[in-house]
Ligand SMILES: NC(=O)C1=CN([C@@H]2O[C@H](COP(=O)(O)OP(=O)(O)OC[C@H]3O[C@@H](n4cnc5c(N)ncnc54)[C@H](OP(=O)(O)O)[C@@H]3O)[C@@H](O)[C@H]2O)C=CC1
């Protein structure tokens with residue numbers, strides 16, 4: 338059993354956290370220790386709520402609605418601003434009837450938003466639009482951006498894969514790539530975090546630790562990924578009609594999906610050399626969930642058990658990344674609606690190769706859940722606040 342402690346200021350009080358770990362699971366205890374100065378409490382916002390005031394930009398979209406759902410169970414965050422584009426002016430229950438029981442502000446257009454009543458924002462907007470909107474936000478705000486706009490360090494690469502020049506290059510330099518379990522230290526001190534894409538999360542969580550320890554070769558990495566349709570957002574698109582999606586699957590973006598440079602950026606950094614991957618995503622007839630099946634070549638003398646042992650040790654103390662035991666096969670059903678990434682490693686029939694399978698919920702660990710983990714970290718509070726719900730099953 339181990340423990341770690343953290344302090345933060347909220348509503349004029351210093352809250353002390355003691356996080357105790359027993360094996361894989363964390364038990365959290367909180368208590369109020371003493372009064373803080375007004376200046377310190379400013380860090381967490383002022384006003385009637387005594388909570389950190391959160392803006393959700395793009396609250397009428399799928400990832401925005403997941404942020405709202407997760408924040409329902411957050412002890413220190415309260416939503417005070419929600420924006421939409423076409424749906425500006427509407428109430429949240431008219432857009433998402435499942436949120437009717439929540440006491441939330443109406444949706445406003447970004448141009449009409451009052452950011453003086455906000456301490457931090459989740460930016461759940463389409464890429465391209467996001468850069469200019471973030472550029473115009475007050476610089477005191479903490480921001481977690483769920484779009485792809487600040488993920489690629491090389492702006493020439495951004496232009497190549499996203500088909501438009503980057504319009505906020507200074508902010509791009511400031512942004513920290515938010516793959517939580519890998520870059521926790523950098524995220525803690527960041528003001529702007531670029532939340533990873535869903536496919537890159539499912540691929541990098543298993544591969545980065547193995548590459549860093551030279552357990553797999555960085556050539557011939559083949560990634561076969563499958564996503565639920567919510568990955569494409571809520572906007573109406575002909576290709577996403579029930580009649581186009583149901584009872585069939587199809588690949589898309591073969592060799593040119595915009596997550597290729599993001600995956601290669603993360604793996605190259607881990608390898609300290611340029612890594613090129615084969616990546617093919619598929620659209621599945623399911624509303625949410627994502628699986629990546631990854632075929633790798635092991636380094637000379639390395640066995641699949643070595644890969645398992647390493648991933649097991651690497652993630653031993655992580656709440657949200659779990660290496661399955663024995664030959665258990667990860668299943669998207671087992672992460673549905675939760676912030677978990679489940680993974681396992683299997684021997685391939687081809688000697689020297691291994692098959693790694695990882696699953697996440699694209700909207701939670703692949704988007705809003707990881708974004709909340711990151712904002713918790715940026716605020717110096719326990720990373721799992723609002724996130725420790727079990728998956729929906731069946
Ligand atoms: N869906 C997923 O699984 C994942 C998505 N992401 C990324 O997160 C971001 C949000 O995705 P998602 O929630 O799926 O998208 P949605 O299409 O479901 O929602 C987009 C939101 O942005 C608003 N919006 C659209 N255009 C504009 C604009 N020009 N100005 C201001 N607001 C605008 C929409 O408002 P309105 O409804 O009124 O039109 C809506 O609230 C995207 O960048 C996406 O790529 C990242 C990881 C996973």
Ligand SMILES: CC(=O)N[C@@H](CCC(=O)OP(=O)(O)O)C(=O)O
Nearest residue numbers: 484485534535536564565568569
């Ligand atoms: C099924 C589907 O369409 N998925 C989206 C990826 C969703 C996501 O994570 O992408 P960003 O955050 O990078 O936008 C796609 O392939 O473009």
